[in-house]
C-alpha cells in the first residue's frame with residue numbers, strides 16, 4: 001500500500017467513527033517513519049531511525065537509558081522536529097500536521113505531567129474540556145470508575161502513590177478516545193503488582209483497537225508486547241516479534257553451572273577473553289556463554305567442557321542475551 | 336472519535352472550540368490559584384501592607400509638628416496668636432530663637448518643620464489697621480506633613496484676636512500670614528499618593544503572577560503534556576490571564592476603598608470609567624508579565640525581568656517624581672510604561688473628575704502596549720521542545 005492511500009485510510013477511519021471505538025479490519029499502519037535523525041548540539045541522539053507499527057498492536061520500544069526513546073517519541077508527536085527523515089502518524093505528516101496528531105494521539109510523558117496541585121477529578125475534567133468533550137464532569141467520572149480510583153476523586157494528583165499516578169496519567173491520555181497511545185516508560189519506578197495491572201490495562205485498550213507504543217527499559221516487559229524494537233545509541237538495532245528478534249541475532253548459547261560461585265566467576269572472566277565468545281552473562285547461579293559463530297564458539301569452549309565440576313548444556317539465547325550482544329556490538333560501532 | 340474533532344470543522348465550531356479550550360485553561364488556573372496559599376495571601380497582603388506602610392507617610396493629619404518662633408517684639412497680641420497656633424494642635428513650639436540666622440538654621444537642619452516670625456512693631460501696626468504680616472516658613476520637602484498645618488492657619492486668622500479689644504473692626508482679618516514653602520515650592524498634594532499606589536501595587540502583583548505562569552509549567556514538567564494536546568498559544572495565554580484580571584480587580588477595589596474611606600481621597604469622576612480603564616491597565620501588566628514568562632528560561636529569570644521592568648515604572652512614571660520635571664529622554668521611556676498612563680488616568684478621574692474624552696490618548700497607549708505585549712508573547716511562545 002502506498003503512503004498516500006495509507007493516509008487517506010487513516011482519515012476515512014476517523015470520519016467513520018461516530019463516538020464508539022471500532023476495530024479496524026485491515027492491518028493499516030499507524031506509525032510509519034523513515035530515516036529520522038535528531039541532534040542536540042553536536043550530539044546525534046537518534047540516527048536514521050525507521051519504524052512501522054501496525055494498527056491494533058502493542059509495540060514495545062526497548063533500549064537502555066539515554067538511547068533516544070523519548071526523543072523518538074517526541075518526534076512522532078510533533079514536539080520535536082526531526083533534522084532528517086519523514087513519516088506519518090495515523091496518516092498525518094509528523095512535520096506539517098502536528099495539530100491533527102495532537103487530536104488523535106494520546107501521549108503519556110516519561111515525567112509525571114498532570115497538575116500535582118489539581119485533584120484527580122479536576123485533572124481529568126481539564127483534559128476533557130481541552131478536547132471539547134460535551135460533559136467533562138461525566139467523562140471524568142466514567143474514567144475514575146474505569147481506573148478504579150473511586151473515593152480518590154478529590155485527592156490531589158501529587159499525593160497519589162507512584163502506581164496510581166501512572167494509572168491516572170494513562171487515564172488522562174485515553175480520556176479523549178485517541179487511536180494511538182504513546183507511553184514513555186509508563187512503568188518505571190512502579191511496584192510489580194501495579195506494573196502488572198498497568199499492563200492488563202494496556203492489553204484491554206489494545207483489544208478495543210487502540211495502537212500502543214510503549215517504551216521501557218525492563219526486558220521482561222518485552223514479552224508482553226506483540227512486537228518490539230530495540231534501540232541503543234540512537235540506532236534501531238532490531239525489530240519484530242520476540243522470537244523473530246531472537247532468531248535474527250543468530251546467537252549460539254550454552255549454559256554452564258558450577259557448585260562454587262567463585263569458580264564460576266573466574267571462569268566467566270576467562271571465557272569472556274576468548275576469541276569466538278561474544279558474550280558471557282551471569283544468569284542466576286549459572287552463566288550464559290554466547291557466540292555468533294557456532295564453530296568458533298565450540299572451539300573456544302572445548303577445553304572447558306571436559307573440566308571437572310562444570311556442567312555444560314546447550315540452551316536458547318534469551319532476549320536479554322540478544323540485547324546485551326546488540327548493545328556491545330553497537331558500542332563498537334557508535335561510541 | 337471525540338465530538339470536538341469532526342473532519343472539517345466549520346468556522347463557528349472552531350470559534351466554539353477556541354472559547355472552550357480557553358475556558359478549560361481558565362478553570363485550571365483558578366483552581367491552582369485557590370490551592371496556592373502563598374499567592375492567595377499575597378493578593379490581600381501586598382495592598383494592605385503597602386497601604387499601611389505608605390499610610391504612615393500619607394497621614395494627612397500629622398499633629399504637634401516642631402516649630403521655631405522668632406519674636407522681634409514682645410507683645411500680648413503676639414503671644415495670643417502663638418497660643419492660638421498651638422491650640423490648633425498642629426504646631427508645637429520647640430524653639431524660641433533670637434535672630435534670623437538661627438531661624439534659618441533650625442529649618443535647614445530639620446530640627447523644626449515650621450519657623451514663625453512675628454515682626455517688629457507688629458502690635459502697633461495691628462492697632463493702626465495696617466494688617467501686618469506674620470511670616471510662616473515651612474519645610475516643604477514633606478509637603479504632606481506641611482499641607483494641613485498650613486490649612487489650619489486660616490482658622491487662626493479668624494479667631495486668634497476675637498476677644499482682643501482696641502483692634503479696628505474690618506471686613507478683612509486684622510493681620511495676615513505670609514506662608515513661604517521652602518525647598519519644594521510646588522508641593523504636590525498628598526491625595527496624589529493613593530491613586531498612585533493603586534497603580535504601583537497592581538503593576539507589582541500582576542507582573543509577578545503571570546511572569547511565573549509559563550516557566551512554572553516548564554519547570555514542573557506539565558508543559559510537555561500541554562503542548563501535546565490541542566490547545567493553541569493564544570488559548571493558553573488567555574486562560575492564564577483571565578483569572579488574574581479578577582484578582583487585580585479585587586485588589587484595585589481594596590486599595591481604592593481604603594484610600595477613600597481611610598485617607599479621604601475623593602472620587603470626583605465616574606466609578607465605572609475608572610473600573611473599565613483599571614481593567615485595561617491590569618490586563619496590560621498581565622500581558623507584559625506573561626511575555627516575560629515566554630522569554631525567560633526559568634522562574635528566577637522571569638522574576639528578574641519583572642523587577643527590571645518594575646523599577647522604571649516606579650521611577651519614571653510620575654509616581655516618585657513629577658513627570659513634567661523629568662528630562663526628555665526619561666519622559667520618552669515613561670511614555671512606554673503602562674503605569675505612566677494609568678497614573679494620569681486614575682489621578683484625573685479621582686481628583687479632577689475627568690471624563691473619557693480627556694483620556695483618549697492614555698487609553699489608546701494602554702491598549703497598544705497590551706496588544707504589543709500579547710503579540711510578542713504569542714510569537715515567542717515555543718510550540719515545540721526544539
Ligand SMILES: Nc1ncnc2c1ncn2[C@@H]1O[C@H](COP(=O)(O)OP(=O)(O)O)[C@@H](O)[C@H]1O
Pocket residue numbers: 040045063064065066067068069070071072
Ligand atoms: N533537549 C535536549 N537537549 C540536549 N540533549 C538532550 C535533550 N533531550 C535528550 N537529550 C540527550 O539525548 C539522549 C537521548 O535522550 P532520550 O531520548 O531522553 O533517551 P531515553 O528516553 O531513551 O532515555 C540523552 O543522552 C539525553 O541526554
Ligand SMILES: [Mg+2]
Pocket residue numbers: 066069070071110184185
Ligand atoms: Mg526517556
